[in-house]
Amino acid sequence: MQPQTRKILIDTVYIVATQVLAYYGIRYLLSNSRGGAAENQGQKERGKAVAKKLNLSGLKLNEYESTIMGEVILPDDVPVSFSQIGGLDDIIQDLNESVIYPLNHPELFTSPSGLLGSPKGILLYGPPGCGKTMMAKALARESGAVFINLHLSTLQDKWFGESNRLVRAVFSLAEKLQPAIIFIDEIDAFLRTRASTEHEVSSTMKAEFMTLWDGLTSAEGSRVVVLGATNRPNDIDAAILRRMPKQFYIKPPVAQQRKQILQIMLKDVQLEKGFALKELVSATKGMSGSDLKEMCRNAAIKPLREYIRSNPPAAGGRRGSGAGEARH
Missing domain, CATH: 1.20.5 (Single alpha-helices involved in coiled-coils or other helix-helix interfaces)
Structure with a gap:
Protein backbone atom coordinates (compact mmCIF):
# COMPACT_ATOMS: atom_id res chain seq x y z
CA MET A 1 0.00 0.00 0.00
CA ARG A 34 -33.31 16.28 29.89
CA GLY A 35 -35.35 16.91 33.03
CA GLY A 36 -32.37 15.95 35.17
CA ALA A 37 -30.70 12.55 35.09
CA ALA A 38 -31.98 11.42 38.51
CA GLU A 39 -35.54 12.50 37.81
CA ASN A 40 -35.58 10.92 34.37
CA GLN A 41 -34.14 7.68 35.75
CA GLY A 42 -36.76 7.68 38.50
CA GLN A 43 -39.52 7.99 35.90
CA LYS A 44 -38.14 5.04 33.98
CA GLU A 45 -37.81 2.91 37.12
CA ARG A 46 -41.44 3.56 37.99
CA GLY A 47 -42.34 2.71 34.41
CA LYS A 48 -40.50 -0.61 34.66
CA ALA A 49 -42.42 -1.47 37.83
CA VAL A 50 -45.74 -0.73 36.12
CA ALA A 51 -44.76 -2.75 33.04
CA LYS A 52 -43.86 -5.67 35.30
CA LYS A 53 -47.28 -5.53 36.98
CA LEU A 54 -48.95 -5.48 33.57
CA ASN A 55 -46.77 -8.37 32.42
CA LEU A 56 -45.55 -6.37 29.42
CA SER A 57 -42.10 -7.92 29.13
CA GLY A 58 -42.51 -8.31 25.37
CA LEU A 59 -43.78 -4.77 24.76
CA LYS A 60 -41.23 -2.52 23.08
CA LEU A 61 -41.16 1.08 24.27
CA ASN A 62 -38.98 3.88 22.98
CA GLU A 63 -37.14 6.31 25.24
CA TYR A 64 -40.05 8.77 25.42
CA GLU A 65 -42.70 6.12 26.04
CA SER A 66 -40.57 4.76 28.88
CA THR A 67 -40.60 8.22 30.46
CA ILE A 68 -44.40 8.54 30.14
CA MET A 69 -44.75 5.01 31.55
CA GLY A 70 -43.74 6.47 34.89
CA GLU A 71 -47.03 8.44 34.91
CA VAL A 72 -49.16 5.31 34.53
CA ILE A 73 -51.38 4.20 37.42
CA LEU A 74 -53.02 0.77 37.34
CA PRO A 75 -56.75 0.48 38.14
CA ASP A 76 -56.09 -1.73 41.17
CA ASP A 77 -53.76 0.93 42.60
CA VAL A 78 -56.45 3.64 42.55
CA PRO A 79 -57.88 3.89 46.10
CA VAL A 80 -61.17 5.53 45.05
CA SER A 81 -64.39 3.95 43.76
CA PHE A 82 -67.83 5.30 42.86
CA SER A 83 -69.17 3.99 46.17
CA GLN A 84 -66.97 6.53 47.99
CA ILE A 85 -68.42 9.48 46.06
CA GLY A 86 -71.62 10.94 47.42
CA GLY A 87 -74.21 13.17 45.78
CA LEU A 88 -73.17 12.63 42.16
CA ASP A 89 -75.26 9.60 41.24
CA ASP A 90 -76.64 11.15 38.04
CA ILE A 91 -73.14 11.92 36.72
CA ILE A 92 -71.89 8.47 37.72
CA GLN A 93 -74.75 6.86 35.79
CA ASP A 94 -73.96 8.95 32.70
CA LEU A 95 -70.26 8.06 32.90
CA ASN A 96 -71.15 4.38 33.19
CA GLU A 97 -73.27 4.50 30.04
CA SER A 98 -71.11 6.77 27.89
CA VAL A 99 -67.57 5.81 28.94
CA ILE A 100 -67.23 2.62 30.98
CA TYR A 101 -69.52 0.39 28.89
CA PRO A 102 -67.93 1.38 25.53
CA LEU A 103 -64.41 0.88 26.97
CA ASN A 104 -65.21 -2.56 28.39
CA HIS A 105 -67.64 -3.81 25.73
CA PRO A 106 -66.52 -2.24 22.43
CA GLU A 107 -68.28 -4.95 20.42
CA LEU A 108 -71.66 -3.54 21.53
CA PHE A 109 -70.80 -0.01 20.43
CA THR A 110 -69.78 -0.50 16.82
CA SER A 111 -71.88 0.61 13.86
CA PRO A 112 -71.31 1.58 10.21
CA SER A 113 -72.46 5.12 11.02
CA GLY A 114 -69.75 5.58 13.63
CA LEU A 115 -72.24 7.24 15.98
CA LEU A 116 -71.72 4.72 18.76
CA GLY A 117 -68.70 4.40 21.00
CA SER A 118 -67.19 6.38 23.83
CA PRO A 119 -66.43 10.10 23.46
CA LYS A 120 -62.72 10.79 22.99
CA GLY A 121 -62.80 13.74 25.35
CA ILE A 122 -64.51 14.41 28.70
CA LEU A 123 -64.34 17.55 30.82
CA LEU A 124 -65.13 17.76 34.53
CA TYR A 125 -65.46 21.36 35.69
CA GLY A 126 -66.72 23.23 38.72
CA PRO A 127 -65.58 24.97 41.91
CA PRO A 128 -62.54 23.63 43.80
CA GLY A 129 -63.03 20.80 46.27
CA CYS A 130 -66.21 19.35 44.76
CA GLY A 131 -64.76 16.00 43.68
CA LYS A 132 -63.49 16.41 40.09
CA THR A 133 -60.16 14.65 40.62
CA MET A 134 -61.77 12.05 42.85
CA MET A 135 -64.35 11.33 40.15
CA ALA A 136 -61.59 10.95 37.53
CA LYS A 137 -59.72 8.41 39.67
CA ALA A 138 -62.90 6.47 40.41
CA LEU A 139 -63.69 6.38 36.69
CA ALA A 140 -60.29 4.78 36.01
CA ARG A 141 -60.82 2.17 38.72
CA GLU A 142 -64.39 1.29 37.75
CA SER A 143 -63.59 1.07 34.05
CA GLY A 144 -60.49 -1.06 34.57
CA ALA A 145 -58.61 1.28 32.23
CA VAL A 146 -54.95 2.20 32.58
CA PHE A 147 -54.76 5.71 34.07
CA ILE A 148 -52.09 8.02 32.64
CA ASN A 149 -51.93 10.84 35.20
CA LEU A 150 -50.25 13.39 32.95
CA HIS A 151 -48.30 16.27 34.50
CA LEU A 152 -47.30 19.34 32.53
CA SER A 153 -43.79 19.18 34.01
CA THR A 154 -43.31 15.77 32.37
CA LEU A 155 -43.98 17.22 28.91
CA GLN A 156 -41.99 20.42 29.26
CA ASP A 157 -38.41 20.20 28.06
CA LYS A 158 -35.69 22.77 27.44
CA TRP A 159 -34.54 21.06 24.23
CA PHE A 160 -36.40 22.07 21.10
CA GLY A 161 -38.65 19.32 19.75
CA GLU A 162 -38.39 17.08 22.82
CA SER A 163 -41.76 18.22 24.21
CA ASN A 164 -43.49 17.27 20.96
CA ARG A 165 -41.90 13.83 21.06
CA LEU A 166 -43.11 13.35 24.63
CA VAL A 167 -46.64 14.38 23.62
CA ARG A 168 -46.50 11.88 20.78
CA ALA A 169 -45.34 9.22 23.25
CA VAL A 170 -48.38 9.86 25.46
CA PHE A 171 -50.77 8.84 22.69
CA SER A 172 -48.67 6.01 21.29
CA LEU A 173 -48.29 4.52 24.78
CA ALA A 174 -52.02 4.90 25.46
CA GLU A 175 -52.76 3.04 22.22
CA LYS A 176 -50.46 0.21 23.28
CA LEU A 177 -52.01 -0.04 26.77
CA GLN A 178 -55.66 0.55 25.84
CA PRO A 179 -58.22 0.75 27.29
CA ALA A 180 -56.58 3.87 28.70
CA ILE A 181 -57.57 7.22 30.18
CA ILE A 182 -55.24 10.19 29.73
CA PHE A 183 -56.01 12.46 32.69
CA ILE A 184 -54.96 16.12 32.78
CA ASP A 185 -55.74 17.91 36.04
CA GLU A 186 -55.99 21.70 35.78
CA ILE A 187 -56.19 21.31 32.01
CA ASP A 188 -56.59 25.09 31.60
CA ALA A 189 -52.92 25.53 32.57
CA PHE A 190 -51.79 23.29 29.70
CA LEU A 191 -54.38 23.87 26.97
CA ARG A 192 -55.41 27.44 27.60
CA THR A 193 -56.62 29.80 24.86
CA ARG A 194 -53.91 30.39 22.27
CA ALA A 195 -52.61 33.91 21.65
CA SER A 196 -50.29 35.55 19.13
CA THR A 197 -47.89 36.39 21.96
CA GLU A 198 -47.61 32.75 23.05
CA HIS A 199 -44.20 31.10 22.97
CA GLU A 200 -43.55 28.95 19.91
CA VAL A 201 -42.73 25.84 21.96
CA SER A 202 -46.04 25.98 23.83
CA SER A 203 -47.97 26.65 20.62
CA THR A 204 -46.44 23.74 18.71
CA MET A 205 -46.94 21.41 21.69
CA LYS A 206 -50.66 22.23 21.78
CA ALA A 207 -50.93 21.76 18.01
CA GLU A 208 -49.22 18.38 18.28
CA PHE A 209 -51.55 17.35 21.12
CA MET A 210 -54.68 18.29 19.15
CA THR A 211 -53.46 16.57 15.98
CA LEU A 212 -52.82 13.31 17.83
CA TRP A 213 -56.13 13.69 19.66
CA ASP A 214 -57.91 13.92 16.31
CA GLY A 215 -56.15 10.69 15.36
CA LEU A 216 -57.94 8.97 18.24
CA THR A 217 -61.30 10.14 16.91
CA SER A 218 -60.64 8.84 13.40
CA ALA A 219 -59.08 5.54 14.55
CA GLU A 220 -61.76 2.86 14.53
CA GLY A 221 -61.85 0.71 17.65
CA SER A 222 -59.55 2.96 19.67
CA ARG A 223 -60.31 2.77 23.39
CA VAL A 224 -58.42 5.83 24.60
CA VAL A 225 -60.16 8.76 26.34
CA VAL A 226 -58.72 12.15 27.26
CA LEU A 227 -60.16 13.33 30.58
CA GLY A 228 -59.65 16.86 31.85
CA ALA A 229 -60.54 18.63 35.10
CA THR A 230 -60.61 22.36 35.77
CA ASN A 231 -62.27 25.09 37.78
CA ARG A 232 -61.65 27.63 35.00
CA PRO A 233 -63.35 26.26 31.86
CA ASN A 234 -63.47 29.69 30.21
CA ASP A 235 -59.66 29.71 29.96
CA ILE A 236 -59.55 26.53 27.86
CA ASP A 237 -59.01 26.94 24.13
CA ALA A 238 -62.22 26.64 22.05
CA ALA A 239 -60.62 23.98 19.83
CA ILE A 240 -59.97 21.85 22.93
CA LEU A 241 -63.53 22.23 24.20
CA ARG A 242 -64.78 21.05 20.80
CA ARG A 243 -62.83 17.83 21.31
CA MET A 244 -64.52 17.28 24.68
CA PRO A 245 -68.20 16.76 23.80
CA LYS A 246 -69.03 15.26 27.20
CA GLN A 247 -68.84 17.99 29.85
CA PHE A 248 -70.01 17.56 33.44
CA TYR A 249 -70.51 20.39 35.90
CA ILE A 250 -69.52 19.23 39.39
CA LYS A 251 -71.39 21.76 41.48
CA PRO A 252 -71.27 22.35 45.25
CA PRO A 253 -73.45 19.77 47.02
CA VAL A 254 -77.02 20.61 48.01
CA ALA A 255 -78.55 19.38 51.29
CA GLN A 256 -79.36 15.85 50.12
CA GLN A 257 -75.91 15.48 48.57
CA ARG A 258 -74.20 16.76 51.72
CA LYS A 259 -76.16 14.22 53.74
CA GLN A 260 -74.99 11.41 51.45
CA ILE A 261 -71.37 12.62 51.59
CA LEU A 262 -71.43 12.80 55.41
CA GLN A 263 -72.99 9.34 55.67
CA ILE A 264 -70.17 7.90 53.57
CA MET A 265 -67.47 9.71 55.56
CA LEU A 266 -68.90 8.76 58.96
CA LYS A 267 -70.03 5.20 58.28
CA ASP A 268 -67.04 3.69 60.17
CA VAL A 269 -66.93 6.35 62.89
CA GLN A 270 -68.39 5.84 66.36
CA LEU A 271 -70.80 8.73 66.78
CA GLU A 272 -72.23 10.21 69.93
CA LYS A 273 -75.64 8.90 70.95
CA GLY A 274 -78.35 11.10 69.47
CA PHE A 275 -76.00 12.58 66.86
CA ALA A 276 -78.08 15.09 64.85
CA LEU A 277 -77.05 14.51 61.24
CA LYS A 278 -79.94 16.64 59.93
CA GLU A 279 -78.75 19.68 61.88
CA LEU A 280 -75.19 19.17 60.68
CA VAL A 281 -76.38 19.01 57.06
CA SER A 282 -78.25 22.28 57.54
CA ALA A 283 -75.27 23.98 59.23
CA THR A 284 -72.86 23.07 56.42
CA LYS A 285 -74.74 24.89 53.65
CA GLY A 286 -72.34 26.13 50.96
CA MET A 287 -69.52 23.77 51.92
CA SER A 288 -67.82 21.58 49.29
CA GLY A 289 -67.04 17.89 49.66
CA SER A 290 -63.44 18.79 50.51
CA ASP A 291 -64.65 21.22 53.20
CA LEU A 292 -66.86 18.51 54.71
CA LYS A 293 -63.95 16.07 54.83
CA GLU A 294 -61.70 18.60 56.56
CA MET A 295 -64.47 19.41 59.05
CA CYS A 296 -64.91 15.71 59.91
CA ARG A 297 -61.14 15.25 60.18
CA ASN A 298 -60.86 18.16 62.63
CA ALA A 299 -63.74 16.77 64.69
CA ALA A 300 -62.18 13.29 64.77
CA ILE A 301 -58.78 14.56 65.95
CA LYS A 302 -60.20 16.89 68.63
CA PRO A 303 -60.33 14.21 71.42
CA LEU A 304 -56.71 13.34 70.68
CA ARG A 305 -55.70 16.98 70.97
CA GLU A 306 -57.51 17.30 74.29
CA TYR A 307 -55.82 14.15 75.61
CA ILE A 308 -52.34 15.36 74.60
CA ARG A 309 -52.92 18.78 76.23
CA SER A 310 -54.04 17.20 79.50
CA ASN A 311 -51.41 14.42 79.40
CA PRO A 312 -48.32 15.87 77.72
CA PRO A 313 -45.81 13.13 76.84
CA ALA A 314 -42.61 13.11 78.91
CA ALA A 315 -39.51 14.44 77.20
CA GLY A 316 -37.62 11.62 75.54
CA GLY A 317 -40.35 9.13 76.48
CA ARG A 318 -42.31 6.83 74.21
CA ARG A 319 -44.91 8.96 72.46
CA GLY A 320 -46.78 6.08 70.85
CA SER A 321 -48.32 4.75 74.10
CA GLY A 322 -50.24 7.93 74.93
CA ALA A 323 -51.68 8.22 71.44
CA GLY A 324 -52.74 4.59 71.58
CA GLU A 325 -54.59 5.15 74.88
CA ALA A 326 -56.36 8.21 73.46
CA ARG A 327 -57.57 6.27 70.44
CA HIS A 328 -59.03 3.56 72.68
Missing part, protein backbone atom coordinates in the same frame (compact mmCIF):
# COMPACT_ATOMS: atom_id res chain seq x y z
CA GLN A 2 1.34 3.39 -1.00
CA PRO A 3 2.22 5.78 1.86
CA GLN A 4 -0.15 8.38 0.46
CA THR A 5 -3.03 5.86 0.35
CA ARG A 6 -2.25 4.69 3.87
CA LYS A 7 -2.33 8.26 5.15
CA ILE A 8 -5.71 8.93 3.50
CA LEU A 9 -7.12 5.72 4.99
CA ILE A 10 -5.87 6.57 8.49
CA ASP A 11 -7.27 10.11 8.24
CA THR A 12 -10.63 8.75 7.08
CA VAL A 13 -10.84 6.27 9.97
CA TYR A 14 -9.87 9.01 12.41
CA ILE A 15 -12.56 11.38 11.13
CA VAL A 16 -15.26 8.68 11.22
CA ALA A 17 -14.28 7.59 14.73
CA THR A 18 -14.33 11.21 15.93
CA GLN A 19 -17.81 11.76 14.47
CA VAL A 20 -19.14 8.56 16.06
CA LEU A 21 -17.75 9.47 19.47
CA ALA A 22 -19.13 13.00 19.17
CA TYR A 23 -22.58 11.63 18.24
CA TYR A 24 -22.80 9.25 21.20
CA GLY A 25 -21.30 11.84 23.52
CA ILE A 26 -23.98 14.38 22.59
CA ARG A 27 -26.70 11.74 22.98
CA TYR A 28 -25.40 10.88 26.44
CA LEU A 29 -25.34 14.52 27.51
CA LEU A 30 -28.86 15.13 26.18
CA SER A 31 -30.32 12.05 27.86
CA ASN A 32 -28.77 13.00 31.19
CA SER A 33 -29.70 16.67 31.05
Whole structure:
Protein backbone atom coordinates (compact mmCIF):
# COMPACT_ATOMS: atom_id res chain seq x y z
CA MET A 1 0.00 0.00 0.00
CA GLN A 2 1.34 3.39 -1.00
CA PRO A 3 2.22 5.78 1.86
CA GLN A 4 -0.15 8.38 0.46
CA THR A 5 -3.03 5.86 0.35
CA ARG A 6 -2.25 4.69 3.87
CA LYS A 7 -2.33 8.26 5.15
CA ILE A 8 -5.71 8.93 3.50
CA LEU A 9 -7.12 5.72 4.99
CA ILE A 10 -5.87 6.57 8.49
CA ASP A 11 -7.27 10.11 8.24
CA THR A 12 -10.63 8.75 7.08
CA VAL A 13 -10.84 6.27 9.97
CA TYR A 14 -9.87 9.01 12.41
CA ILE A 15 -12.56 11.38 11.13
CA VAL A 16 -15.26 8.68 11.22
CA ALA A 17 -14.28 7.59 14.73
CA THR A 18 -14.33 11.21 15.93
CA GLN A 19 -17.81 11.76 14.47
CA VAL A 20 -19.14 8.56 16.06
CA LEU A 21 -17.75 9.47 19.47
CA ALA A 22 -19.13 13.00 19.17
CA TYR A 23 -22.58 11.63 18.24
CA TYR A 24 -22.80 9.25 21.20
CA GLY A 25 -21.30 11.84 23.52
CA ILE A 26 -23.98 14.38 22.59
CA ARG A 27 -26.70 11.74 22.98
CA TYR A 28 -25.40 10.88 26.44
CA LEU A 29 -25.34 14.52 27.51
CA LEU A 30 -28.86 15.13 26.18
CA SER A 31 -30.32 12.05 27.86
CA ASN A 32 -28.77 13.00 31.19
CA SER A 33 -29.70 16.67 31.05
CA ARG A 34 -33.31 16.28 29.89
CA GLY A 35 -35.35 16.91 33.03
CA GLY A 36 -32.37 15.95 35.17
CA ALA A 37 -30.70 12.55 35.09
CA ALA A 38 -31.98 11.42 38.51
CA GLU A 39 -35.54 12.50 37.81
CA ASN A 40 -35.58 10.92 34.37
CA GLN A 41 -34.14 7.68 35.75
CA GLY A 42 -36.76 7.68 38.50
CA GLN A 43 -39.52 7.99 35.90
CA LYS A 44 -38.14 5.04 33.98
CA GLU A 45 -37.81 2.91 37.12
CA ARG A 46 -41.44 3.56 37.99
CA GLY A 47 -42.34 2.71 34.41
CA LYS A 48 -40.50 -0.61 34.66
CA ALA A 49 -42.42 -1.47 37.83
CA VAL A 50 -45.74 -0.73 36.12
CA ALA A 51 -44.76 -2.75 33.04
CA LYS A 52 -43.86 -5.67 35.30
CA LYS A 53 -47.28 -5.53 36.98
CA LEU A 54 -48.95 -5.48 33.57
CA ASN A 55 -46.77 -8.37 32.42
CA LEU A 56 -45.55 -6.37 29.42
CA SER A 57 -42.10 -7.92 29.13
CA GLY A 58 -42.51 -8.31 25.37
CA LEU A 59 -43.78 -4.77 24.76
CA LYS A 60 -41.23 -2.52 23.08
CA LEU A 61 -41.16 1.08 24.27
CA ASN A 62 -38.98 3.88 22.98
CA GLU A 63 -37.14 6.31 25.24
CA TYR A 64 -40.05 8.77 25.42
CA GLU A 65 -42.70 6.12 26.04
CA SER A 66 -40.57 4.76 28.88
CA THR A 67 -40.60 8.22 30.46
CA ILE A 68 -44.40 8.54 30.14
CA MET A 69 -44.75 5.01 31.55
CA GLY A 70 -43.74 6.47 34.89
CA GLU A 71 -47.03 8.44 34.91
CA VAL A 72 -49.16 5.31 34.53
CA ILE A 73 -51.38 4.20 37.42
CA LEU A 74 -53.02 0.77 37.34
CA PRO A 75 -56.75 0.48 38.14
CA ASP A 76 -56.09 -1.73 41.17
CA ASP A 77 -53.76 0.93 42.60
CA VAL A 78 -56.45 3.64 42.55
CA PRO A 79 -57.88 3.89 46.10
CA VAL A 80 -61.17 5.53 45.05
CA SER A 81 -64.39 3.95 43.76
CA PHE A 82 -67.83 5.30 42.86
CA SER A 83 -69.17 3.99 46.17
CA GLN A 84 -66.97 6.53 47.99
CA ILE A 85 -68.42 9.48 46.06
CA GLY A 86 -71.62 10.94 47.42
CA GLY A 87 -74.21 13.17 45.78
CA LEU A 88 -73.17 12.63 42.16
CA ASP A 89 -75.26 9.60 41.24
CA ASP A 90 -76.64 11.15 38.04
CA ILE A 91 -73.14 11.92 36.72
CA ILE A 92 -71.89 8.47 37.72
CA GLN A 93 -74.75 6.86 35.79
CA ASP A 94 -73.96 8.95 32.70
CA LEU A 95 -70.26 8.06 32.90
CA ASN A 96 -71.15 4.38 33.19
CA GLU A 97 -73.27 4.50 30.04
CA SER A 98 -71.11 6.77 27.89
CA VAL A 99 -67.57 5.81 28.94
CA ILE A 100 -67.23 2.62 30.98
CA TYR A 101 -69.52 0.39 28.89
CA PRO A 102 -67.93 1.38 25.53
CA LEU A 103 -64.41 0.88 26.97
CA ASN A 104 -65.21 -2.56 28.39
CA HIS A 105 -67.64 -3.81 25.73
CA PRO A 106 -66.52 -2.24 22.43
CA GLU A 107 -68.28 -4.95 20.42
CA LEU A 108 -71.66 -3.54 21.53
CA PHE A 109 -70.80 -0.01 20.43
CA THR A 110 -69.78 -0.50 16.82
CA SER A 111 -71.88 0.61 13.86
CA PRO A 112 -71.31 1.58 10.21
CA SER A 113 -72.46 5.12 11.02
CA GLY A 114 -69.75 5.58 13.63
CA LEU A 115 -72.24 7.24 15.98
CA LEU A 116 -71.72 4.72 18.76
CA GLY A 117 -68.70 4.40 21.00
CA SER A 118 -67.19 6.38 23.83
CA PRO A 119 -66.43 10.10 23.46
CA LYS A 120 -62.72 10.79 22.99
CA GLY A 121 -62.80 13.74 25.35
CA ILE A 122 -64.51 14.41 28.70
CA LEU A 123 -64.34 17.55 30.82
CA LEU A 124 -65.13 17.76 34.53
CA TYR A 125 -65.46 21.36 35.69
CA GLY A 126 -66.72 23.23 38.72
CA PRO A 127 -65.58 24.97 41.91
CA PRO A 128 -62.54 23.63 43.80
CA GLY A 129 -63.03 20.80 46.27
CA CYS A 130 -66.21 19.35 44.76
CA GLY A 131 -64.76 16.00 43.68
CA LYS A 132 -63.49 16.41 40.09
CA THR A 133 -60.16 14.65 40.62
CA MET A 134 -61.77 12.05 42.85
CA MET A 135 -64.35 11.33 40.15
CA ALA A 136 -61.59 10.95 37.53
CA LYS A 137 -59.72 8.41 39.67
CA ALA A 138 -62.90 6.47 40.41
CA LEU A 139 -63.69 6.38 36.69
CA ALA A 140 -60.29 4.78 36.01
CA ARG A 141 -60.82 2.17 38.72
CA GLU A 142 -64.39 1.29 37.75
CA SER A 143 -63.59 1.07 34.05
CA GLY A 144 -60.49 -1.06 34.57
CA ALA A 145 -58.61 1.28 32.23
CA VAL A 146 -54.95 2.20 32.58
CA PHE A 147 -54.76 5.71 34.07
CA ILE A 148 -52.09 8.02 32.64
CA ASN A 149 -51.93 10.84 35.20
CA LEU A 150 -50.25 13.39 32.95
CA HIS A 151 -48.30 16.27 34.50
CA LEU A 152 -47.30 19.34 32.53
CA SER A 153 -43.79 19.18 34.01
CA THR A 154 -43.31 15.77 32.37
CA LEU A 155 -43.98 17.22 28.91
CA GLN A 156 -41.99 20.42 29.26
CA ASP A 157 -38.41 20.20 28.06
CA LYS A 158 -35.69 22.77 27.44
CA TRP A 159 -34.54 21.06 24.23
CA PHE A 160 -36.40 22.07 21.10
CA GLY A 161 -38.65 19.32 19.75
CA GLU A 162 -38.39 17.08 22.82
CA SER A 163 -41.76 18.22 24.21
CA ASN A 164 -43.49 17.27 20.96
CA ARG A 165 -41.90 13.83 21.06
CA LEU A 166 -43.11 13.35 24.63
CA VAL A 167 -46.64 14.38 23.62
CA ARG A 168 -46.50 11.88 20.78
CA ALA A 169 -45.34 9.22 23.25
CA VAL A 170 -48.38 9.86 25.46
CA PHE A 171 -50.77 8.84 22.69
CA SER A 172 -48.67 6.01 21.29
CA LEU A 173 -48.29 4.52 24.78
CA ALA A 174 -52.02 4.90 25.46
CA GLU A 175 -52.76 3.04 22.22
CA LYS A 176 -50.46 0.21 23.28
CA LEU A 177 -52.01 -0.04 26.77
CA GLN A 178 -55.66 0.55 25.84
CA PRO A 179 -58.22 0.75 27.29
CA ALA A 180 -56.58 3.87 28.70
CA ILE A 181 -57.57 7.22 30.18
CA ILE A 182 -55.24 10.19 29.73
CA PHE A 183 -56.01 12.46 32.69
CA ILE A 184 -54.96 16.12 32.78
CA ASP A 185 -55.74 17.91 36.04
CA GLU A 186 -55.99 21.70 35.78
CA ILE A 187 -56.19 21.31 32.01
CA ASP A 188 -56.59 25.09 31.60
CA ALA A 189 -52.92 25.53 32.57
CA PHE A 190 -51.79 23.29 29.70
CA LEU A 191 -54.38 23.87 26.97
CA ARG A 192 -55.41 27.44 27.60
CA THR A 193 -56.62 29.80 24.86
CA ARG A 194 -53.91 30.39 22.27
CA ALA A 195 -52.61 33.91 21.65
CA SER A 196 -50.29 35.55 19.13
CA THR A 197 -47.89 36.39 21.96
CA GLU A 198 -47.61 32.75 23.05
CA HIS A 199 -44.20 31.10 22.97
CA GLU A 200 -43.55 28.95 19.91
CA VAL A 201 -42.73 25.84 21.96
CA SER A 202 -46.04 25.98 23.83
CA SER A 203 -47.97 26.65 20.62
CA THR A 204 -46.44 23.74 18.71
CA MET A 205 -46.94 21.41 21.69
CA LYS A 206 -50.66 22.23 21.78
CA ALA A 207 -50.93 21.76 18.01
CA GLU A 208 -49.22 18.38 18.28
CA PHE A 209 -51.55 17.35 21.12
CA MET A 210 -54.68 18.29 19.15
CA THR A 211 -53.46 16.57 15.98
CA LEU A 212 -52.82 13.31 17.83
CA TRP A 213 -56.13 13.69 19.66
CA ASP A 214 -57.91 13.92 16.31
CA GLY A 215 -56.15 10.69 15.36
CA LEU A 216 -57.94 8.97 18.24
CA THR A 217 -61.30 10.14 16.91
CA SER A 218 -60.64 8.84 13.40
CA ALA A 219 -59.08 5.54 14.55
CA GLU A 220 -61.76 2.86 14.53
CA GLY A 221 -61.85 0.71 17.65
CA SER A 222 -59.55 2.96 19.67
CA ARG A 223 -60.31 2.77 23.39
CA VAL A 224 -58.42 5.83 24.60
CA VAL A 225 -60.16 8.76 26.34
CA VAL A 226 -58.72 12.15 27.26
CA LEU A 227 -60.16 13.33 30.58
CA GLY A 228 -59.65 16.86 31.85
CA ALA A 229 -60.54 18.63 35.10
CA THR A 230 -60.61 22.36 35.77
CA ASN A 231 -62.27 25.09 37.78
CA ARG A 232 -61.65 27.63 35.00
CA PRO A 233 -63.35 26.26 31.86
CA ASN A 234 -63.47 29.69 30.21
CA ASP A 235 -59.66 29.71 29.96
CA ILE A 236 -59.55 26.53 27.86
CA ASP A 237 -59.01 26.94 24.13
CA ALA A 238 -62.22 26.64 22.05
CA ALA A 239 -60.62 23.98 19.83
CA ILE A 240 -59.97 21.85 22.93
CA LEU A 241 -63.53 22.23 24.20
CA ARG A 242 -64.78 21.05 20.80
CA ARG A 243 -62.83 17.83 21.31
CA MET A 244 -64.52 17.28 24.68
CA PRO A 245 -68.20 16.76 23.80
CA LYS A 246 -69.03 15.26 27.20
CA GLN A 247 -68.84 17.99 29.85
CA PHE A 248 -70.01 17.56 33.44
CA TYR A 249 -70.51 20.39 35.90
CA ILE A 250 -69.52 19.23 39.39
CA LYS A 251 -71.39 21.76 41.48
CA PRO A 252 -71.27 22.35 45.25
CA PRO A 253 -73.45 19.77 47.02
CA VAL A 254 -77.02 20.61 48.01
CA ALA A 255 -78.55 19.38 51.29
CA GLN A 256 -79.36 15.85 50.12
CA GLN A 257 -75.91 15.48 48.57
CA ARG A 258 -74.20 16.76 51.72
CA LYS A 259 -76.16 14.22 53.74
CA GLN A 260 -74.99 11.41 51.45
CA ILE A 261 -71.37 12.62 51.59
CA LEU A 262 -71.43 12.80 55.41
CA GLN A 263 -72.99 9.34 55.67
CA ILE A 264 -70.17 7.90 53.57
CA MET A 265 -67.47 9.71 55.56
CA LEU A 266 -68.90 8.76 58.96
CA LYS A 267 -70.03 5.20 58.28
CA ASP A 268 -67.04 3.69 60.17
CA VAL A 269 -66.93 6.35 62.89
CA GLN A 270 -68.39 5.84 66.36
CA LEU A 271 -70.80 8.73 66.78
CA GLU A 272 -72.23 10.21 69.93
CA LYS A 273 -75.64 8.90 70.95
CA GLY A 274 -78.35 11.10 69.47
CA PHE A 275 -76.00 12.58 66.86
CA ALA A 276 -78.08 15.09 64.85
CA LEU A 277 -77.05 14.51 61.24
CA LYS A 278 -79.94 16.64 59.93
CA GLU A 279 -78.75 19.68 61.88
CA LEU A 280 -75.19 19.17 60.68
CA VAL A 281 -76.38 19.01 57.06
CA SER A 282 -78.25 22.28 57.54
CA ALA A 283 -75.27 23.98 59.23
CA THR A 284 -72.86 23.07 56.42
CA LYS A 285 -74.74 24.89 53.65
CA GLY A 286 -72.34 26.13 50.96
CA MET A 287 -69.52 23.77 51.92
CA SER A 288 -67.82 21.58 49.29
CA GLY A 289 -67.04 17.89 49.66
CA SER A 290 -63.44 18.79 50.51
CA ASP A 291 -64.65 21.22 53.20
CA LEU A 292 -66.86 18.51 54.71
CA LYS A 293 -63.95 16.07 54.83
CA GLU A 294 -61.70 18.60 56.56
CA MET A 295 -64.47 19.41 59.05
CA CYS A 296 -64.91 15.71 59.91
CA ARG A 297 -61.14 15.25 60.18
CA ASN A 298 -60.86 18.16 62.63
CA ALA A 299 -63.74 16.77 64.69
CA ALA A 300 -62.18 13.29 64.77
CA ILE A 301 -58.78 14.56 65.95
CA LYS A 302 -60.20 16.89 68.63
CA PRO A 303 -60.33 14.21 71.42
CA LEU A 304 -56.71 13.34 70.68
CA ARG A 305 -55.70 16.98 70.97
CA GLU A 306 -57.51 17.30 74.29
CA TYR A 307 -55.82 14.15 75.61
CA ILE A 308 -52.34 15.36 74.60
CA ARG A 309 -52.92 18.78 76.23
CA SER A 310 -54.04 17.20 79.50
CA ASN A 311 -51.41 14.42 79.40
CA PRO A 312 -48.32 15.87 77.72
CA PRO A 313 -45.81 13.13 76.84
CA ALA A 314 -42.61 13.11 78.91
CA ALA A 315 -39.51 14.44 77.20
CA GLY A 316 -37.62 11.62 75.54
CA GLY A 317 -40.35 9.13 76.48
CA ARG A 318 -42.31 6.83 74.21
CA ARG A 319 -44.91 8.96 72.46
CA GLY A 320 -46.78 6.08 70.85
CA SER A 321 -48.32 4.75 74.10
CA GLY A 322 -50.24 7.93 74.93
CA ALA A 323 -51.68 8.22 71.44
CA GLY A 324 -52.74 4.59 71.58
CA GLU A 325 -54.59 5.15 74.88
CA ALA A 326 -56.36 8.21 73.46
CA ARG A 327 -57.57 6.27 70.44
CA HIS A 328 -59.03 3.56 72.68
